[in-house]
Amino acid sequence: MKRGSAAWGLGCAVLLAVPGVALAQSKPVGAAEGARPSAPAKPPSAPKSKAGAPNKPPARTEAPSAPRFVWPSLRVLEQVDASEVVEAGGVPVVLRAVVVKDSVQDLVQRFADAFRAGGLHVPPGNEQPQLASGAAMLTAVDMYRGLTFTVILQPQDGGVTLVYLGEANHTLRREPSAEGDVATLPPGAHQVLRVNDEGSRTMSFLAPMSASEVDAFYAQVLGREGWRRAEGDASSYTRASEELRVMHEPAEGGLRSVVLILRGRARAAQGSSVP
Template structure:
């Protein structure tokens, strides 16, 4: 699973909550950290603001799992019993809830070929959620598990469909063409300043994941002369000025 895919899917795991300003927040404690990358800004997944962070550790997944479980327990977080957990990834994962501040915390562990472990960390607060608008692009008939997210001015919509990739692509060829979009390149559609990028990824035979990103493209309206700046005067013009 790629880091980008992990970030998008991680958002659906988190619970809800309203933060309390009177209580200190939880601090992640991952053992043997080699490097850490925070995703800039705040991402919104289905209207919920989420904070994301990726950490690379020299420790093994099982050791990190046990350590983070102990930190959750020490913080007094609620950890659902196994039968109530939703396992969305093959990699080890866990979500715990701070019942005082009503903020949930999730981690996903991804073992790397070099023996290190990538740890995806996230927290979300439904108390600051805003109502999501309807889907901004057509959805293939029968599409399920629709999720929308927003980050740095771009909106992303993902869902699953029971169909072959070619059939889904044909659907968008017709639906977006009818809506006034034109295809600039394979999977990239434009309508005025609006751009849609449509990706169809096979999940298994007869099932695909559809990822659509929408952004606004600022057109360069300046003329070539303005962009290049004033041109130097010709020798004759300089002589006339003298």
């Protein structure tokens, strides 16, 4: 299994690109929603009433009596990255990545049950982002405390699963700034997400471009800014003591999902040494 710094940065960007702000700022509810999921990539759906309409828990205004949610215990085989606090879209987020000895389907059920048992609101399936490559994603909200909890589950060789855990505190959000962006955004770029920590910066967005157009755009833009493409790797650029990765994949509606990851060379080398 190859899990280097690029994979970690990409996972972080995807993990944080969830509709958590609106959910966390909405009206508190008294109980979590969500039926048991039946497939790895399908998050829980809202339970139905006898008449077929979704049941919504009654609204509450008093402070919660339940303790703060704690992630369920996992059978960890490898810790890819220790817990760290980053800023994503102006929101502070605690991130962690581990490899566990469980299937994606079992883990989806375990996290869904843990979210409900913890008194969190689990949005219905049509409000949960869907991922490609057999990965599953599930988000739950503590509406009293303004927190969102997101887990991404990526199947790996050997029947194990790479698990990304993210906890965002929306009550501490500050307006993000485009100053000091990783690189120039192409025309038409939208849904821009900026993630900053002590040793790296990540920017992700959607753009109405093809794969060749993304590559050509950044080859030209980065070349003017003094970046040199790494030999044998069209997605990697270097400049002085920095490394910039340009990764992209198809998205819905003919768009391209692009992730840019900027790291210091020393940190990048350290991250890529993870087996």
